[in-house]
Amino acid sequence: MCQLTDAPLVELLAASAATLRELKLSGCVLLTDAALASAARLCPYLEAVQLDGLELLTDAAVAELAAACPNLATVALGKCVQLSDASVAALAAGCGGVLRSLAVNNCPAMGDGAIKALVDRRCDALESLDVSWCRGVSDQPLGALVDRCAALRKLTIWGCSQLTPLFFNGHKNDALEVVGRGPGQ
Numbered sequence: 001m002c003q004l005t006d007a008p009l010v011e012l013l014a015a016s017a018a019t020l021r022e023l024k025l026s027g028c029v030l031l032t033d034a035a036l037a038s039a040a041r042l043c044p045y046l047e048a049v050q051l052d053g054l055e056l057l058t059d060a061a062v063a064e065l066a067a068a069c070p071n072l073a074t075v076a077l078g079k080c081v082q083l084s085d086a087s088v089a090a091l092a093a094g095c096g097g098v099l100r101s102l103a104v105n106n107c108p109a110m111g112d113g114a115i116k117a118l119v120d121r122r123c124d125a126l127e128s129l130d131v132s133w134c135r136g137v138s139d140q141p142l143g144a145l146v147d148r149c150a151a152l153r154k155l156t157i158w159g160c161s162q163l164t165p166l167f168f169n170g171h172k173n174d175a176l177e178v179v180g181r182g183p184g185q
Contacts, residue, residue, distance in 0.1 A: 002028035006035040017042035026052040033061035040068035048074035062087035066094030085113030092121035103130040111136020132158035139167040146171040
């Protein structure tokens with residue numbers, strides 16, 4: 001577990017902000033919205049962020065990041081337990097045109113609203129999506145996303161026991177690899 005706190009992170013970022021393209025902070029459980037807001041302001045050229053396990057992170061910080069960093073192509077928010085559909089909606093609005101990989105696994109408040117935001121904002125560049133253990137995701141919105149996003153090649157759905165054969169047999173994306181598909185589906 002990382003013991004990095006907000007102030008030292010901001011100090012580090014200030015020194016290399018102009019050139020920073022990737023930020024890996026997974027497991028830094030002491031970081032707050034303030035740190036991510038500072039990162040967004042200092043590092044507008046970010047293309048990839050790994051923020052898995054930042055349990056203090058809220059939708060407001062993700063919205064600020066999405067607005068300030070329109071080139072985000074890879075976003076990992078797994079186990080950010082306070083995040084909801086609003087985070088994905090903000091990412092879809094801010095960087096949906098370039099977003100290629102999104103992981104929101106183990107975010108209990110994620111559901112159909114997140115999936116609908118990706119469809120509505122035409123996140124057509126999306127190649128990989130992990131919604132494992134997001135029990136609010138259902139057949140129809142996920143099927144619409146799979147049909148809409150022709151670039152989508154990998155969908156990870158471990159623990160999404162609410163998905164039915166309607167989803168597994170009803171989409172048109174034959175190139176899609178569904179990881180975590182339950183037996184008998």
